[in-house]
Amino acid sequence: MPSESLAAALARAGSAVELLRNLSFPPSTFPVKPEFTNWRSEQRAWLDSCALLDQSHHMTDLFVEGPDALRLFSDLGVNTFANFGPGKAKQFVAVAPDGHLIGDAILFHLDEDSFDLVGHPMVLDWVTFHLERGDYKATAERDDNSIVRQSGPPKLYRYELQGPTAAAIVEQVSGAPAPDVKFFNMAEFTIAGKRVRGLRHGMAGQPGFELFGPWEDGEAVLGALLQAGQDHGLVRVGAKAYSTANLGSGWVPAPLPAIFGDDPLLAEYREWLPVGKVGSIGGSLDSDDIADYYLTPYDIGYGKTVKFDHDFVGREALERMAQETPARTKVTLVWNADDVTAAVGSMYRPGPGAKYIEMPKARYATHHEDAVLKDGRQVGISLDVGYLANEREMVSLATIDSALAEPGTEVTVVWGENPVSAKPAVEPHEQVQIRAVVAPCPYDARETYRAG
Structure with a gap:
């Protein structure tokens, strides 16, 4: 029996937020040995x-071959494809017609007319949809990750x-x-x-x-x-x-794809996409408007990737955004050690206590979004959180109001859900507020990464 489409699931749930907050899908998993030493x-x-x-x-591979393969990627990617010949790779970024992120992946140009797009399924599904509906002389072969692959x-x-x-x-x-x-x-x-x-x-x-x-x-x-x-x-x-390597390098692994808008292209995509491909949302961000969970390329540091030297889905919207000062900036948040310790310690007292903080990666949904506050007002979103043993710190990647992005700025991350969702990974708990300090992004190598 065919899988239920996202469009049908939305009609049944009545709300994109309601559907995604209660889906049982976990965060992306790594089907390799958990530890070789520690x-x-x-x-x-x-x-x-x-x-x-x-x-x-x-990761999932999408192998695309044919004389129109490069045109397919150019029609969807915000990147420039000038001088993108065999033997090169790039971080491929795709957006919806309104300019909000669909996702990103690594695009390998293997040989003439031969490509491998490697990453989480969100953007690979978007490319596959456009290949099937468009007039492209190209074929695709998909190799799902080892959790999904049938055999x-x-x-x-x-x-x-x-x-x-x-x-x-x-x-x-x-x-x-x-x-x-x-x-x-x-x-x-x-x-x-x-x-x-x-x-x-x-x-x-x-x-x-x-x-x-x-x-x-x-x-x-x-x-x-x-x-x-x-x-x-x-x-x-x-x-x-x-699973924690991205926290130091600053890569946001799974932004929520902005596929719930009114554009006819998105409506067609939701009819095509099985609901099992969309993933769950988790975290303290609590809005009835799914658009409040969206990100733009400028929110998470992809502005330098956007090039207007070709036509692509979402170009007009990004051209308007490019004329404005970015509303938000990607940063690292260093969580207050005393507050984290208190949240973890609540597990050893009569409950309910704080939401369980797993080590070393604490994300518990496919798309994790916690509210970031300043003086009680939401000023951003904390996107991915975990522990870095080298720094002995709990940190998260976040996008916050650009006026607050200066290192040393103090903010607060709200940890836990209210109301508590039906996801299996979410136990009865109480929300807690954890102080945090803004730091540069990338963080592990804040002095050498860009130069390298």
Whole structure:
């Protein structure tokens, strides 16, 4: 039986907010071993030595091929596609007709007329919808993550090496100097006799490569990396530590896709999209208007990505936004240690206490949005929260009123729901207010990340 469409589910629930707040969908999960040692030490590795993160299982790949494949991405992406040839990659960002975010993913230009869009399903679904309804000479093959895939292994393995010794490991395992390629450009290696593609990457201001190739080559490549890594402090990183990597680099992993507006294109999309693809919303933000949960590219630091050198869905709306001073700015919020300790400590006293704060990642819905207050007035949204062992701090990524984005500004994050939703991950609890201080974003490498 076909899955219920989002349009049908909305008609049944009567409200987008009501539907999404009570859906049982969890946050994105990482179907790899939770810890190889312990997540605190594993977090340390990408700053001190080198972390090996297995990305083979938790992201979805959409392979698009054909003479119109590039035109498809250009019609939907806010990015420029000038000089985007094979061997390059970019963070692909798509918006709705009103300029609010649909989502983002990494777009690999593999070969002539051949692309791989890698990320959470939200933006991949949007691209697939437009390919099916449009006049494009292109085809798509989807490889869902290992939780969703019906059978068999992934099509590709994908290993990320990050940290000060990453280049040395690549040189040793390939028997050649690390290639001098620019950020988000690709190179080729021979590892364990296998052809390996590598994307020049960076996380927490440190050098790195994302290595990938056919799944059947993965074990041989992994074995060679682990062997070479013994000389360079290589640490395998499990799902727990990996889930926090974005907090230091400043990437917002799952903004709510802005697909609930009145535009006829969005109405058609909701008829096409199964409700199981939309995800849940969680957190203290409490508005009956689903638009209050939306983000723009400017809210979370993607303004520099927007280029008006081509036509794309949402261009007119973004052109208007670009003429205005950004209303909100992406920041890191450092949560007050005493307030976090009190919230956690409430679990050990008669309840109900504060909403459970899971370690190291505390998000409990697909799209997490907590209200940020200043003097009792909402001034922003806290989007993703977790613990960084290197700093020994609980932090969250947030977008707040630009006038309050100066580091050192004091604000308050509301933690917990009122009313409590029906999501299985939400127990009876009371909302608490946690003080926080604005800090730069990205945070892990606030002095070196942009330069790197």
